[in-house]
Amino acid sequence: MHPPRLIPFSFWLSLPQLITWGSVFYTFSLLMTPLEAELGMGRAESSLAFSLALLAEGLMAYAVGRWIDAGHERVVMTLGSVWVGLGLLGHSAVTSVTGFYAAWIWLGLGMAATLYTPAFAVVTRRYGQDFRRAIITLTFLGGLASTVFIPLFSWWMDLWGWRQALWALAALQFLVCMPLHGWLLQGAPRSSCHAPSKNGNNRPTTLQSTVSVREHLRHAPFWLLALFMVLMMSVTSALPAHMIALLQEAGLSPTWVIAVPAAIGVIQVVGRVVLFLFERRWDVHTANRWIPGFIPMGVLALLLGGFHPAGALLFVLLFGLGNGMITIVKGTALAQYVSRDHVGQLNGLLGLPIAVARAAAPLTVGLLWSPASGYQLALLWVLVASLLATAALWVAQRHALNTQP
Numbered sequence: 001m002h003p004p005r006l007i008p009f010s011f012w013l014s015l016p017q018l019i020t021w022g023s024v025f026y027t028f029s030l031l032m033t034p035l036e037a038e039l040g041m042g043r044a045e046s047s048l049a050f051s052l053a054l055l056a057e058g059l060m061a062y063a064v065g066r067w068i069d070a071g072h073e074r075v076v077m078t079l080g081s082v083w084v085g086l087g088l089l090g091h092s093a094v095t096s097v098t099g100f101y102a103a104w105i106w107l108g109l110g111m112a113a114t115l116y117t118p119a120f121a122v123v124t125r126r127y128g129q130d131f132r133r134a135i136i137t138l139t140f141l142g143g144l145a146s147t148v149f150i151p152l153f154s155w156w157m158d159l160w161g162w163r164q165a166l167w168a169l170a171a172l173q174f175l176v177c178m179p180l181h182g183w184l185l186q187g188a189p190r191s192s193c194h195a196p197s198k199n200g201n202n203r204p205t206t207l208q209s210t211v212s213v214r215e216h217l218r219h220a221p222f223w224l225l226a227l228f229m230v231l232m233m234s235v236t237s238a239l240p241a242h243m244i245a246l247l248q249e250a251g252l253s254p255t256w257v258i259a260v261p262a263a264i265g266v267i268q269v270v271g272r273v274v275l276f277l278f279e280r281r282w283d284v285h286t287a288n289r290w291i292p293g294f295i296p297m298g299v300l301a302l303l304l305g306g307f308h309p310a311g312a313l314l315f316v317l318l319f320g321l322g323n324g325m326i327t328i329v330k331g332t333a334l335a336q337y338v339s340r341d342h343v344g345q346l347n348g349l350l351g352l353p354i355a356v357a358r359a360a361a362p363l364t365v366g367l368l369w370s371p372a373s374g375y376q377l378a379l380l381w382v383l384v385a386s387l388l389a390t391a392a393l394w395v396a397q398r399h400a401l402n403t404q405p
Contacts, residue, residue: 022149056108061351080113267320294322
């Protein structure tokens with residue numbers, strides 16, 4: 001059975017991504033203030049809920065990856081949408097700190113079955129040599145989640161209150177995400193037995209599927225890519241949480257301080273559009289090597305510019321472009337340099353370490369901030385981490401391409 005046409009399939013699959021990223025991931029910051037007021041929490045207590053969600057997502061990632069690799073993608077993502085919808089309804093009835101934490105642990109489990117990682121595994125299994133192009137297309141709408149849902153959910157909260165606004169988000173899960181997953185994901189391949197994909201130079205980009213997942217863990221590329229992903233996810237999770245304070249420290253006006261972070265979602269999509277338009281003209285491995293460099297270049301621009309507003313704007317531009325395109329690199333690297341056939345399980349194995357890194361990174365930046373030096377020490381840590389991540393990817397790529405037949 002031939003898979004459906006790539007562009008329509010990826011576009012429709014990206015709509016639940018837009019809704020779920022927007023409904024869960026990006027609305028948390030808007031819920032913090034009213035929940036703190038109603039439940040008597042401090043900022044550290046409320047922030048813990050999101051860290052618990054990320055940890056729950058990481059714990060569930062391997063099981064989800066195994067189910068998808070076994071051909072159960074339709075059940076996983078359809079029930080995942082139901083799970084998230086029920087979690088949002090449950091959140092609307094929260095009256096205690098314990099209930100608040102329970103709601104976010106529940107939502108974190110649902111995120112593992114509905115966000116990019118399972119969706120990337122789905123298109124990787126379906127689209128053979130074109131899986132990278134499918135992933136790029138899939139991220140177009142997802143990249144606009146913050147741009148769409150932060151103002152939308154804020155408006156709903158003003159209109160109805162936060163509890164009723166959560167009902168509306170739950171309705172989107174039940175009425176849009178659930179039926180879309182149920183309809184789109186019919187006819188899933190039951191076995192991941194693909195031939196190796198090739199780039200324009202006829203060089204193989206995956207290993208044969210005749211080996212088990214454990215065999216891949218004995219070789220350097222998996223562990224180097226694990227280091228790349230953990231470090232880079234730390235960086236890309238640490239900076240957004242401090243972006244407004246960072247731009248204030250750089251001396252931007254209040255209007256720019258709000259407008260620039262809001263524009264990051266659009267900048268990310270611009271980066272993905274550029275990659276989509278030119279990726280067939282570029283050598284994929286060369287692109288993979290240089291895309292992560294946008295992140296350290298942006299940090300370096302901020303540090304060398306002495307936190308001047310011009311340097312801050314260049315930093316945001318480079319960070320937005322890099323963050324948009326690096327999602328594609330992270331989503332395809334294991335398939336290209338380790339195994340496309342086991343990509344769901346391999347990504348799942350990294351779920352918990354990545355979740356811990358994402359949860360710890362904003363706190364690390366906060367601890368490294370000081371009244372005397374501001375964010376300079378924190379940005380040096382971010383710079384070193386992003387350079388190490390880039391180096392790990394380079395070595396993994398070189399090792400994989402040199403050892404493939």
